[in-house]
Amino acid sequence: MIKPCMDRISFLKESIKNFKSIGSITQSGEALCRRMSSHINYSDRVIVELGAGDGVITKHLLDSMHKDAILLCFEINDNYATKLAQIGDDRLNVIVDSAENLKFHLERFGFEKADIIISSIPFLVFSDDLRDSILNICKSCLHQNGRFVQFHYTLTMRNLYKSIFGKIQMSFVLLNAPPAYVYSCLNTNYTHFDRGAK
DSSP states (O other), X not given: OOOOSSOHHHHHHHHHHTHHHHOOSSOOOHHHHHHHHTTOOTTOOEEEEESOTXXXXXXXXXXXXXXXOEEEEEOOOHHHHXXXXXXXXXXXXXXXXXXXXXXXXXXXTTOSOEEEEXXXXXXXXXXXXXXXXXXXXXXXXXXXXXXXXXXXXXXXTHHHHHXXXXXXXXXXXXXXXXXXXXXXXXXXXXXXXXXXXX
């Protein structure tokens, strides 16, 4: 079993202090980490993780990745970013910046698009405008038929993800506290999502 980078009490304290950006007071469980990382294919070379937290999912992603793949790991919390940097894998690149700057950082590393984006961003506590902006950026930075994977504790985001990415598959992870839904979105819809469009 992979141990989290931060103990549960420390994670709870950090979450309470920064709830608006973290959006959870519990770490992802083993079953959820495995389900999220299971969407990585052996052919994926450019992998992005958004909202990596203390790295509990990150370690599973690295275990699932090809030895020649690269992981661009975004985390805006300095304490979490420090923990991520301690993982010590040459394929891991910790980026202390917002997901809004994904395109810039992909280009900085010499890539135009990502093969897969794994996200733990707490979109439900974001404003609609910020959430829609980040999701459209993710869409534009994915290869056609690239995959966007996100977990939530509710089903309320299903129609939004479908309208943005085009095709969506759902799975339920009961053995997590609380139980979680994993949204696996295939990037087939190449129109820009606009909430105000008719």
